[in-house]
Amino acid sequence: MLYFDNAATTWPKPEEVYRAHDQALRQGGNAGRGVHQASLAASRTLFRTRDSLARLFKIKERDRIIFTQNVTESLNLALQGILNPGDHVLVSSLEHNAVIRPLEYLKSRGVSYSVVPCSPEGELDLQVCEQYIKPKTKLMCFTHASNVLGTILPVRELGRFARKHELLFMVDAAQSAGVIPIDVEEMNIDLLAFTGHKGLLGPPGTGGLFVREGIVLRPLIYGGTGTHSASLSQPELWPEGLESGTRNVPGLAGLNAGVEYILARGIASLRRHELELMDLLLSGLESIPGIRILGPREPEKRVGLVSCVFSCHSADKIASLLDRKYGIITRAGLHCAPLAHKTAGTDKQGALRISLGIYHTEEDIKSLLAVLEELLRGE
Amino acid sequence: MKDVILIFSSVHHTLGAEEQLMKTTWHFLVVPVPPHINEGCGLGIQIEENEVAAVLQYLEEKGFSPVKVVNL
Ligand SMILES: Cc1ncc(COP(=O)(O)O)c(C=O)c1O
Numbered sequence: 001m002l003y004f005d006n007a008a009t010t011w012p013k014p015e016e017v018y019r020a021h022d023q024a025l026r027q028g029g030n031a032g033r034g035v036h037q038a039s040l041a042a043s044r045t046l047f048r049t050r051d052s053l054a055r056l057f058k059i060k061e062r063d064r065i066i067f068t069q070n071v072t073e074s075l076n077l078a079l080q081g082i083l084n085p086g087d088h089v090l091v092s093s094l095e096h097n098a099v100i101r102p103l104e105y106l107k108s109r110g111v112s113y114s115v116v117p118c119s120p121e122g123e124l125d126l127q128v129c130e131q132y133i134k135p136k137t138k139l140m141c142f143t144h145a146s147n148v149l150g151t152i153l154p155v156r157e158l159g160r161f162a163r164k165h166e167l168l169f170m171v172d173a174a175q176s177a178g179v180i181p182i183d184v185e186e187m188n189i190d191l192l193a194f195t196g197h198k199g200l201l202g203p204p205g206t207g208g209l210f211v212r213e214g215i216v217l218r219p220l221i222y223g224g225t226g227t228h229s230a231s232l233s234q235p236e237l238w239p240e241g242l243e244s245g246t247r248n249v250p251g252l253a254g255l256n257a258g259v260e261y262i263l264a265r266g267i268a269s270l271r272r273h274e275l276e277l278m279d280l281l282l283s284g285l286e287s288i289p290g291i292r293i294l295g296p297r298e299p300e301k302r303v304g305l306v307s308c309v310f311s312c313h314s315a316d317k318i319a320s321l322l323d324r325k326y327g328i329i330t331r332a333g334l335h336c337a338p339l340a341h342k343t344a345g346t347d348k349q350g351a352l353r354i355s356l357g358i359y360h361t362e363e364d365i366k367s368l369l370a371v372l373e374e375l376l377r378g379e
Numbered sequence: 380m381k382d383v384i385l386i387f388s389s390v391h392h393t394l395g396a397e398e399q400l401m402k403t404t405w406h407f408l409v410v411p412v413p414p415h416i417n418e419g420c421g422l423g424i425q426i427e428e429n430e431v432a433a434v435l436q437y438l439e440e441k442g443f444s445p446v447k448v449v450n451l
């Protein structure tokens with residue numbers, strides 16, 4: 001099997017991740033519940049995972065990292081936790097439904113939002129952004145990289161822009177965490193939402209939200225924290241007051257191993273490998289007639305994914321042929337991001353997405369290109 | 380020798396203090412806080428009474444001050 005759906009979830013994971021997950025599951029213990037050895041070991045796993053993430057994202061306050069199940073929960077926690085009736089939010093036209101659907105729900109609570117249009121390649125103009133600011137704008141919520149077009153948004157500039165306009169700045173780092181360097185200080189990121197199972201190489205069921213000191217956040221879930229148990233009301237505590245219910249300790253142990261793997265290999269070297277493969281993939285796709293590539297042509301402007309459409313076939317048909325006949329896994333459809341597809345003009349037909357992983361080789365890309373060539377020239 | 384327990388606001392902060400104390404030679408133990416002490420996260424760090432002042436100063440420098448010090 002050739003797996004090209006790493007933007008959905010990365011596979012395979014580094015060996016260390018499987019081992020850490022297995023070990024934590026065998027070790028047992030519920031973090032923060034009790035003070036026996038097993039519970040303490042589980043609590044220390046969470047502590048270590050916050051620490052490695054803090055090193056990766058240059059976060060100073062480790063206690064401001066909250067663990068969730070995935071970035072969707074992180075985005076919900078943030079949007080539902082800081083927005084109040086009357087507040088207005090700016091988002092880009094590349095956002096995933098993980099941002100748009102909570103905002104649609106919040107409309108019923110008196111929150112409004114505006115979509116800043118990007119170019120068909122997914123590029124964003126800050127001057128256009130400026131036109132959408134309203135007196136009640138409180139938050140800018142932008143994806144770091146589009147899961148459809150691959151385009152990387154100018155997060156550093158957006159952070160500066162948010163500071164200048166005194167707006168909170170949240171980044172959906174689902175596609176960028178572990179792939180491109182993130183520095184929450186330098187980039188002025190107030191809230192960073194990430195998922196564990198993509199570029200961070202951890203297991204599914206892990207994610208988190210960093211919230212800058214001073215920002216008040218209502219919990220999304222109320223309940224047991226293992227702490228302050230005599231109190232019937234939710235403790236206002238970071239991070240545990242926002243983490244009611246048992247955390248996924250084995251998953252977070254795996255996530256820690258994934259992050260440590262990235263820190264050890266170095267994000268720059270992983271990125272260099274990705275860019276080499278992207279260059280090969282993009283130029284190969286361009287040379288096959290009947291393929292239109294979405295997003296910018298330059299590999300440096302994108303993360304390791306390419307979506308494309310075909311002049312004579314539906315993306316669904318190609319994806320299904322690749323899967324059944326050749327054992328090549330890609331993903332067709334709208335990728336939970338209808339706005340991004342609308343931006344590219346592919347909201348009616350969808351597209352085929354090819355997404356790379358850290359273990360891919362030039363040979364893998366060449367095999368994929370050869371099969372696509374055969375499929376498309378064959379008819 | 381009497382012991383005291385340092386109580387922190389959260390499990391995370393308790394483990395942060397533990398991380399700092401592991402770099403020293405002081406004897407300490409992460410222990411449950413008796414339920415009648417209705418404060419903190421349920422976990423505490425037990426240290427020897429005669430070392431309290433030095434430990435507290437060290438933890439303050441590291442940004443991990445306890446919310447309470449309880450005599451056992
Ligand atoms: C940009 C973006 N945001 C949010 C998500 C949702 O991720 P998850 O399912 O891990 O919550 C994804 C992945 O599908 C994504 O690519």
